[in-house]
Amino acid sequence: MTAISIPAAVPLAAEILEPVPGLAGALALAVLLPGSGPIDRNGDARRLPLGIQRQLAEGLAARGIASVRWDKRGVGATGGDFLATGFHDLVDDALAVVDHAATLLAGAHLPIVVIGHSEGSAIAARILAERPAVAGGVLLSGYARSGLEVLRWQAQALQDQVPGLVRGILRLMRTDLEAQTEKNRQKILATTGDVARIGGARINARWHREFMAYDPTADLRSAPQPVLALGGEFDLQSPPEDTLLIATVRAAPTRSEVLDGLSHILRRQPAASLKDYRSDLRRPIDERIVPLIADWVDDTLSGRVV
Numbered sequence: 001m002t003a004i005s006i007p008a009a010v011p012l013a014a015e016i017l018e019p020v021p022g023l024a025g026a027l028a029l030a031v032l033l034p035g036s037g038p039i040d041r042n043g044d045a046r047r048l049p050l051g052i053q054r055q056l057a058e059g060l061a062a063r064g065i066a067s068v069r070w071d072k073r074g075v076g077a078t079g080g081d082f083l084a085t086g087f088h089d090l091v092d093d094a095l096a097v098v099d100h101a102a103t104l105l106a107g108a109h110l111p112i113v114v115i116g117h118s119e120g121s122a123i124a125a126r127i128l129a130e131r132p133a134v135a136g137g138v139l140l141s142g143y144a145r146s147g148l149e150v151l152r153w154q155a156q157a158l159q160d161q162v163p164g165l166v167r168g169i170l171r172l173m174r175t176d177l178e179a180q181t182e183k184n185r186q187k188i189l190a191t192t193g194d195v196a197r198i199g200g201a202r203i204n205a206r207w208h209r210e211f212m213a214y215d216p217t218a219d220l221r222s223a224p225q226p227v228l229a230l231g232g233e234f235d236l237q238s239p240p241e242d243t244l245l246i247a248t249v250r251a252a253p254t255r256s257e258v259l260d261g262l263s264h265i266l267r268r269q270p271a272a273s274l275k276d277y278r279s280d281l282r283r284p285i286d287e288r289i290v291p292l293i294a295d296w297v298d299d300t301l302s303g304r305v306v
Contacts, residue, residue: 006070008096009089013077014070015041016104019061028111028135028297030067031097031127032056033120035141036211040076041069043117049281050265052117059290065297066110068101083202084194087119087147087210094123098131111135111301115293116142118238118264121229125216128223135301138293139229141264144220144242144249148185148212155181157236158274185212217249226253228296230289232262234272255296262286 006012019026032053037045043052057067073089074082094114101112114137116124121142128137143150155178184198188208196205220227227250231243240258247256261268266289267280 004068006097006100008093010073010078010080010093012070012073012093012097013041014068014097016066016068017057017061018066019064023066023105023108023110025064026066026110027064027294028066028113028301029101029105030056030060030065030138030297031094031101031112031114032067032069033094033114033116033123033127034069034072035118035120038072038075038082040071043069048277051281052266052285055285056115056290056293060294063290063294065294067115068097070097083204084206085204086194086206087214090119090207091123091126094127095130098127098134102133111297113138113297113301116140117266118142119211121238122147122211122214122216125219125223126214128225128227129219132224134225136226136228136297137223138296139227139243139246140266140289141231141235141238142216142229142243142246143238144215144217144245145239146212146215149215150238151185151212152182153239154237157239188212220246221249221251223250224252226300227255228293228300229254229256230292231256231258232264232266233258233260234262234269235264236272236274237264253300257292259286259288262288 002016004014006014034043034053039045042054043050053069057069060067071078073080073085112134114124114127117140121139124137124139187198188205191205194206195202229243229246231240233240243258244256247254263269266285267283268286
């Protein structure tokens with residue numbers, strides 16, 4: 001493991017994990033793009049240690065794939081203000097990582113692949129369109145609609161996750177949870193600053209506006225690289241059907257698969273359940289994920305060099 005600083009609008013504290021015996025023997029270099037929220041290089045938020053990027057990096061290294069991951073702005077060892085950071089700022093940061101990786105690999109003859117989870121899958125779509133020399137992309141728990149439509153889908157999908165007692169109280173209060181969340185989304189869309197207070201909490205308003213406006217479909221359609229899209233049957237945050245939709249909108253080679261029993265956070269569940277997330281964190285990500293990615297990289301990207 002090598003700690004590095006990546007030049008960007010806000011320098012990014014990052015690290016590279018190389019397989020043994022190092023980059024010279026690697027199959028590829030993966031740029032690991034995390035999901036939404038104040039996520040560090042390991043894929044952890046302060047109260048939600050998902051560990052997705054760390055586990056991907058370690059698993060891929062064991063399969064001969066190097067990786068780079070970093071702390072988001074205002075998180076971990078990276079400076080800046082997380083709440084003031086927009087979605088397009090995160091895209092710019094990811095592009096800076098890809099460009100820096102290409103510089104580090106000059107002469108190494110290694111393909112670069114972007115691997116994005118959730119929000120990171122949308123950022124991966126933008127990178128594939130902006131950097132056609134990148135060899136390929138892996139989309140985990142991704143989507144093929146605007147962020148606004150994703151949030152609306154989430155509101156519907158999560159209705160059944162509200163405890164029965166709470167649902168009863170909401171009915172007594174004549175409160176439509178889906179309508180209330182839509183009202184809050186419209187309030188956010190009406191804001192103009194980087195940060196706003198909605199429902200008494202300070203939120204990253206510019207990120208929300210930009211996230212809701214961006215639909216990765218056009219970028220997925222135009223990107224020339226091969227793509228692997230993996231979704232989960234029990235995903236409650238990204239529509240599982242979008243994983244298969246990604247393949248239908250693309251002209252370039254695309255493999256899409258919805259894995260049975262998989263949740264949004266890449267753990268296996270007996271049934272779709274948001275309340276089990278915290279207990280799920282005590283288990284590693286599903287054992288199918290890394291082999292599927294590594295085999296796809298080996299089969300698809302061999303010889304594709306940035």
